[in-house]
Amino acid sequence: MSLRHALLGLLADSPQNGYDLTRRVEETLSGYAWSAGHSQIYPELKRMAADGLAEVVDEGSRGSKVYGVTDAGRAELRRWMFSPLSEAPARNEFVLRLFMLSSLDLPDVRVLAEQMADASDREAVELADTIKMIEDSVPPDQPHGYARFAAEFGRRWFELQRDWARWVLEQLEQAPRAD
Numbered sequence: 001m002s003l004r005h006a007l008l009g010l011l012a013d014s015p016q017n018g019y020d021l022t023r024r025v026e027e028t029l030s031g032y033a034w035s036a037g038h039s040q041i042y043p044e045l046k047r048m049a050a051d052g053l054a055e056v057v058d059e060g061s062r063g064s065k066v067y068g069v070t071d072a073g074r075a076e077l078r079r080w081m082f083s084p085l086s087e088a089p090a091r092n093e094f095v096l097r098l099f100m101l102s103s104l105d106l107p108d109v110r111v112l113a114e115q116m117a118d119a120s121d122r123e124a125v126e127l128a129d130t131i132k133m134i135e136d137s138v139p140p141d142q143p144h145g146y147a148r149f150a151a152e153f154g155r156r157w158f159e160l161q162r163d164w165a166r167w168v169l170e171q172l173e174q175a176p177r178a179d
Helices: 001-015 018-029 037-048 071-082 093-099 106-138 147-173
Strands: 053-057 064-067
Touching: 001 018, 001 037, 001 053, 001 064, 001 071, 018 037, 018 064, 037 053, 037 064, 064 071, 093 106, 106 147
Parallel strands: none
Antiparallel strands: 053 064
16 A cells, blocks of 8 residues: 555545645554655645646645545546555564564563553554444434444454453463463
């Protein structure tokens, strides 16, 4: 995935300026799917406009440019959405730490597994709260929207990590204690 596709997806929701896009990336994508700061977002918006994927649809009083996605941008987003997943190597800090558990003494593995379970549980609870906010903000006769799908995936992902860490702790309880 690229920043370009993340921005196209956000612009497909509604036209936005660089500041609004930076805030939305921080509030919704960063920490879960994709992170980028304004120093990356503003130049990418200019490149997208030069490539015909986005266009300036309004300008603010201080020269702030509001971008909207073009038909070509929607077509590119759709092409990317249906393309096979990237073969880029995975980068997952949680999983990397799993591979490194053998570098710790058994008492430290227990502490780390407890920390992982607690941190994952906090994230799952936070996402459950986010899901509730999404559900409460949508009128009863309307669907919950696609943000609900992403939040539900995140909640389940963190519950999986929490449950795994608790399983590790159970397995360690069966091992002889060295502490």
